[in-house]
Amino acid sequence: MSYYQLVPGVYVEELPEKEGKITVSIGPQHPGSGHFRLIITIDGDVVVDADPDPGYVHRGEEKMCETRDYIQNIPHLERPVVLDSAGIQFPYILAAEEILDIKDKVPEKAKYLRILLAEFNRVISHFYFLAIQAIFLGHSTVLEWSMADREVLMDLAAMLTGARVTFAYFVPGGVRSDVPSGFVDQTLKAVGYLRSRMKEYWRMLVDNPFMKMRMEGVGVLKAKDAIELGAVGPNLRASGVEYDIRKVDPYSLYDTVEFHVPTYKEGDTMSRIKIRLDEINESLGIIEQVVRKLDGMRGPVRHLVKGAALRAKPGEAYARTEAARGMMSFYIISDGGRTPYRVKVDTPSFRNMKLIPVLLKDVRVADVPIVFWSIDYWPVEADR
Amino acid sequence: MDAQTKDVRDSVSFWLIISLVVILIIGWVVEGDVLIDFLVDLVSGPQVLTNPLFLSIVFPGLLYVSIVAAVAIYVERKIAAKIQIRIGPQYAGRVEGILQVVADGIKMAAKEFVIPRTVDVTFFVAAPILSLTVGMLSITVVPFSPTTVIFPFPVNLLLFFAIVSFFPLTALLAGWASNNKFSLIGAARALFQQASYEIPMLISALAPALLAGSLRIEDIVMAQKDMPFLFPAILSAIIFLAAALAETEKHPFEIPEADSEIVAGWMTEYSSMPYTLFMLAVYVKMISLSTLFTDLFLSGWLGPISLPPEAWTVVKSWIVLLIFLTVRALFPRIRIDQMLKMGWGSMLLLSVAGLFLAIALGMVVGL
Incomplete structure (x- = not known):
């Protein structure tokens, strides 16, 4: 038996220790763990059991939603997923519009601007990954390189929304502001630049013999397992399952832009890298199309909702979108008040957490960080 | 555990080691008339260049190695920054941050040397000193010119590898004395790594030795009068470079220090000057290996234009050093089991193949 003193002298946690095996607690203060603990049991150099221990950064976001109205909920909901803040805003806004019954009043231009910012954020999040x-x-x-190239899109997003990371750009009824002057040209230039850069990323990460040595055939997730465990997003698609909410259940004019959903058969760590590189390329294509559509488009970007219109009728609403890490969905119940009665957030990281024990099994200790990170698990997003 | 630290000055054995070193230095420098010889040579002019004290203190000894190491650290950071679209050191020294290494050195010297309570103090303190000593010893046997060699020895190629193979032992000493899981894993990895790269390295160094018919580096260089051994022994040269990268624990063989896995490997518990000594030892090792590569494959101090022989060696070894410093930005770290597989598989086979290739090509060109 080995003991971990969480709070010295107050609470002692007991970890099961098997004969001849070592139990190692990675995190919550290990450089590779994030705000998250991973208890791994190793036999020599091979992991025999991995047990995720989340909950260090639970913020009560769902409870906080119950005391704020539909507009006040916007800024704090971005905090769990700062890297993909438009990703978590999108389903919330869609669900809120449904329950406020203003779904049909959202202007077309606002819908395209939402797609634009969501794709910006997908690229930013994938670069961080x-x-x-x-x-x-x-x-x-x-x-x-990734950190530098993220800046290109973050600067554009700052031009559009005024903020670099947490935009608070989407509001029920549209978006906060219109396209600034010169934005279209700069975005097209940025897309061209990033397209040329993606080739170098591919050469550095995929066509690199040492990268192949490290990542090919490591941490394999079979398609059957991925479906059974409820994997979402790029991790599911890297295992060969073509499932993207943007295609399966198109929302906000995603059916008017052209893109394809990349998939890979292998399901190993390398394919989870490749799928993100491909998705960045697809997102750049979407950004280009949307920006060309926005160029010269006239009309309002927001259907203003205020006063009594912010009071929803009793009922419920559900919306799901494809965020950078996978399917993100919101379920809102209203009892007719200014604030929601109950909000449930379903984040992709929470769903992907189930993959950790399966993927880390039979992996070498040196590979634990790269296999763990390859599913793009974000503790704050999972804990909400 | 409370954060008590031990004072190294409480340890009797530490003072024993220090006094032994002092006695040795006094015995050599003062009693052996070395100092007087040096002063006499200094007055008499160019003769000083072959004086043993000058060789060991100024060139190619302590001073040269320290300066080149400092420049190498700066150049490495600048090259990596350029590849990674960054700026790199910028402020210290106003012009492109050229004094960054000095600033870092002062900072490191000013830091407290933390000795955790659980370590074995004597060996914990001795390990960095030994590491740098081994590094400096390795430079003593590499000739920069027929006369510029600190320790002339008939089979100095063998002696070089004998000295260099002590490095993982100092890593083991540091890791073991640190009494820390990460340190011990790092030290074990360093030993495993040595077991994988050393044999390919020795075999690929054998190719120029066979072509020259001698294990004396001076003879090997003189045998390259017509053609550097790089051309017949190209495969051996590549394997030697790869093994040298593994020896210096640089990417892609930075396995014993893997910072995302085992914090800083066998250097985890070190801080302040002892840490600096380890870092310096790595760069000294790099300098001596690149100089050896110059001697074995790039015809050492022989060059097309008549320059001082040392200048040729120095310039060529710096070019080799640049290769060491650039590779870092291109490759990820590989795993220790992959390293072992590579060392005992493809690298070993290729080094033997390179040996035969070198002999065959040597016969063709009539060396």
Whole structure:
């Protein structure tokens, strides 16, 4: 038996220790763990059992929603997923509009602006993923590249919304502001630049013999397992299952833009890298199309909702979108008051947490950080 | 556990080691008339360049190695920054941050040397000193010119590898004395790594030795009068470079220090100057390996234009050093089991193949 003193002298946690095996607690203060603990049992150099221990950053976001009205809920809901703040806003706004019964009044231009910002955020989030994956592999160049190239889109997002990370741009009824002057040209230029950069990323990460050595065939998730465990997002698609909410259940004019859903058969760590690189390319394509559509488009971007209109009728609403990490959905129940009666957030990281024990089994200790990060698990998002 | 630390000055054995070193230095420098010889040579002019004290303190000894190491650290950071679309050191020294290494050195020297309560103090303190000593010893046997070698020895190629193979032992000493899981894993990885790269390295160094018919580095260089051994022994040279990267624990073989897995490997518990000594030892090792590579494959101090022989060696070794420093930005870290598989598989086979290739090509070109 080994003991971990969580609070010295007050609460002692008991970890089961098997004969001849070592139990190691990675986190919540290990450089590779985040606000999250992973209890792994190792036999020599091979992991025999991995037990995720989430809950260190639970913020009570769902409870907080019950005391704020539909507009006041916007800024704090972004906090769990700062890297993909438009990703978590999108389903909330869709569900809120449904329950406020203003779904049909949202202007077309606002719908395109929402797609634009969501795709910006998908690219930003995937670049962050690549950066951390690279540094776990000991590759500082891709870390710096991704962090630098993220800035290109973050600056554009700041131009559009006024904020670099947490935009609070979506509001029930539309978006906060219109396209600034010069935005279209700069976005097209940025898309061209990032397209050329993606080739270099591919060469550095995928066509690199040492990267292949490290990641090919490591942490394999079979398609059957992925479906059974309820994996979502790029992790599911990297296992060969073509499932993208943008295609399956199109929302907010996603059916008017052209893109395809990349999938890979292997389901290993390398394919989870490749799928993100492909998705960045697809997102850049969507951004280009949307920006060309926005160019010269006239009309309002917001159907203003205030006063009594913010009071929802009793009822319920559900909306789901494809965030950067996978399917994100909101379920809102209203009892007719200014604030929701109950809000339930279903985040992709929470669903993908179930993959951790399966993926880490029979993996070498040195591979634990890269396999763990390859599912893009974000503790704050899972704990909400 | 409370954060008590031990004072190294309480340890008797530490003072024993220090006094032994002091006695040795006094015995050599003062009693052996080395100092007087040096002063006499200094007055008499160029003769000083071959004086043993000058060789060991100034060139190619302590001073040269320290300066090149400092420049190498700066250049490494700048190259990595350029590849990674960053700026790199920028402020210290006003011009492109050229004094960054000095600033870092002062900072490191000013830090407290934390000795955790659970460590074995004597070996914990001795390990970095030994590591740098081994590094400096390795530079003593590498000739920069027929006369510029600190320790002339008939089979100095063998002696070099004998010295260099002590490095993982100092890592083990540091890791074991640290009494820490991460340190011990790092030290074990360093030993495993040595077991994988050393044999390919020795075999690929054998190719120029066979072509020259001697284990004396001076003879090997003189045998490259017509053609550097890089051309017949190209495969051996590549394997030697790869093994040298593994020896210096640089990417993609930075396995014993893997910071995302085992914090800082066998250096986890070190801080302040002892940590600096470890870092310096790594760069010294890099300098001596690149100089050896120059001697074995790039015809050492022989060059097309007549320059001082040392200048050729220095310039060529810096070019080799640049390769060491650039590779870091391109590759990820591989796993220790992959390293072992590579060392005992493809690297070993290729080094043997390179040996035969070198002999065959040597016969063709008539070396």
